[in-house]
Amino acid sequence: AQSVTQLGSHVSVSEGALVLLRCNYSSSVPPYLFWYVQYPNQGLQLLLKYTTGATLVKGINGFEAEFKKSETSFHLTKPSAHMSDAAEYFCAVMSYMDTGRRALTFGSGTRLQVQP
Amino acid sequence: EPEVTQTPSHQVTQMGQEVILRCVPISNHLYFYWYRQILGQKVEFLVSFYNNEISEKSEIFDDQFSVERPDGSNFTLKIRSTKLEDSAMYFCASSELDSHDQPQHFGDGTRLSIL
Numbered sequence: 740a741q742s743v744t745q746l747g748s749h750v751s752v753s754e755g756a757l758v759l760l761r762c763n764y765s766s767s768v769p770p771y772l773f774w775y776v777q778y779p780n781q782g783l784q785l786l787l788k789y790t791t792g793a794t795l796v797k798g799i800n801g802f803e804a805e806f807k808k809s810e811t812s813f814h815l816t817k818p819s820a821h822m823s824d825a826a827e828y829f830c831a832v833m834s835y836m837d838t839g840r841r842a843l844t845f846g847s848g849t850r851l852q853v854q855p
Numbered sequence: 856e857p858e859v860t861q862t863p864s865h866q867v868t869q870m871g872q873e874v875i876l877r878c879v880p881i882s883n884h885l886y887f888y889w890y891r892q893i894l895g896q897k898v899e900f901l902v903s904f905y906n907n908e909i910s911e912k913s914e915i916f917d918d919q920f921s922v923e924r925p926d927g928s929n930f931t932l933k934i935r936s937t938k939l940e941d942s943a944m945y946f947c948a949s950s951e952l953d954s955h956d957q958p959q960h961f962g963d964g965t966r967l968s969i970l
Contacts, residue, residue: 773958775961780963781963781964782859782861782946782961782962782963782964783898783946783948783961784961785958785960788958829898831898834900841903842888842900842903842911842913843890843898843900843959844900845897845898845899846897847896847897848897848898
């Protein structure tokens with residue numbers, strides 16, 4: 740079974756500082772990994788995804804993530820935080836059910852605060 | 856950009872009552888999903904739906920729950936005899952294909968409060 744662990748339920752950075760949100764996964768098959776962002780009172784918006792190919796993937800709003808198989812990690816980074824980045828971020832892995840159908844398994848989320 | 860829309864944004868219901876949460880998936884999408892997020896907890900998969908039938912359901916999705924696509928556009932989640940612990944944010948999602956590289960697009964959610 741697949742699972743996702745996000746280290747740090749809350750992360751606080753200063754505006755302009757590096758953002759690093761950690762995600763580790765467990766998967767018995769090649770993983771397909773996603774980062775979603777949830778702004779207050781809104782739904783989940785896809786930031787980026789890794790399926791195959793280049794291990795460094797770029798997403799929206801200047802975010803990127805690197806798939807490291809040896810570390811079973813898919814950490815999310817942004818070189819310079821902006822106030823508008825304050826939100827909750829969810830790492831997810833595509834899970835395979837017994838029927839072969841797919842569903843997303845989410846991590847517990849990391850709330851990012853950006854200090855002026 | 857096409858969006859998944861959910862109504863209502865907030866539903867308050869007395870315990871024991873039935874609720875129907877509504878979703879309009881993206882028009883050319885074929886696979887539909889419901890997820891739940893209890894306050895402070897993870898987003899959890901409830902059910903997937905394709906070709907007018909349930910494809911997969913989690914252990915959370917018991918006989919209290921049902922899904923339906925009553926027409927060509929709506930996708931509903933019905934919760935019968937609601938309990939306090941059903942209070943959560945419910946997200947609808949859709950995808951064009953059931954493929955690993957096809958992301959699921961989420962709606963803004965319905966916050967369900969059971970009193």
